[in-house]
Amino acid sequence: MTWLITGGAGYIGAHVAHAMTQAGEAVVVLDDLSSGVAGRLPAGVPLVRGGIGDRPALDRVLAEHRITGVVHLAARKQVGESVAQPLRYYRENVHGLTVLLEAVVAADVRTFVFSSSAAVYGVPDQTLIAESAPCAPINPYGETKLAGEWLVRATGRAHGLATACLRYFNVAGAARPELADTGVFNIIPMFFDRITRGEEPRIFGDDYPTPDGTCIRDYIHVADLADAHLAVARRLADGERPGDLTVNIGRGEGVSVRELASLVGEVTGVPLKPVVEPRRPGDAARAVASVELIARELGWSASYGVREMVESAWEGWCLRHPGAAARGDRP
16 A cells, blocks of 8 residues: 555654554655654655645645555644634634545545544543543634544545544654654643743643642653554555544553653753643643553554653754753753
8 A cells, every 4th residue: 555644744744654664654745844844754755745725736646656545644733723713723624634535535545544633522521531422622623623533434434435533642752853843832842941941831720620630631652653543554454344443542541740740850850840820721630541442443552651752752852952951960
C-alpha cells in the first residue's frame, strides 16, 4: 500500500510518517506547511505542499502516487482559537474533510484513518472514559472532530471504505529532539516556556474534587501515538475484518497538574512553585481513557511513561531554546 498522510509535517504527523516508513510502509505527505516543518520528514518521503480543501491538488496527488490509504491529521486544533473563530474551524476541519473524502471516493481509495480527539466527549463524569461514553463536546474544536467522525463513518458505510477514528488524549514528548512540538499550547511546553522566561508556571484551579485539587489527565507519548496509527492502519489494510473502528489512544492512567509540575521540576532541575489561578471554563476534573478496546482489538498498549514524555519534550525544547537548559544548572 501507499499511504497519504495529511498534515504529515506537523508534530504528530511527522512522528506518524517516521513510524510508518520505519515499518516499511510507503508514505506520501500532504501539508500546507502553515504549522508543519518540512525538515521533520524522513528522507525520501515525497512532500506535496497543499491543503485538503484544494480538490484539484488532491486529485493529482491521489492519482500520481497511486494512493491506497489515507491517514488524515491535517486540522486546526486549538480549543481557545476555535471558540474565537468557529467559522474557520468548521470550514477547515469539516468542509476540508468533506472535500478530502469526495476525492478519496472518486479515486477509489479503500482505507481511511481519521485523527479525532478526546474532546468529542466533553466533560464526562466517568472514572475511565470508554468509547461508548456519550459524546457532548463543549467547544467548536470538539464539535468539528465529532462531526468529522460522523462524516468518515457515513462515507465508509456508503462507499465501502474501511475506516477508523482515533480519539487522542493528551499528547506529549518526542521520539527525537528535532521532532518535538514547536507550539506553546499544551501544558508541558507551557511549563517550559514559563521556566525559560524565569516565571513560575500557572495552575488553573486547585479546588477540583481530586486528591490534590488539580485536574487529572491521561498523557500519551507521541511515539506511542504514532505506533498506534501504524497498528490501526495495518488492521484496516489487512481486510480480514470489516473496518469501522473507533478507539481511544491513551495510557489509562491519570496524572494531576500538580504532579506534572513536580515532575517537570525534577526533569529540568528548576524547582517549581506554581501560581494558582481561577479555573478555566469547561475544564473537567478528570479525563482518563479506558484503553480496553484497543488492547482487545489490536493487542496494542502504550510503552512510555510520563517521565519519558517530559524528558524527551525537554530535550526538544532545549534544542530550540539553548538558554533554557542553563536554568537547571543554577545553584
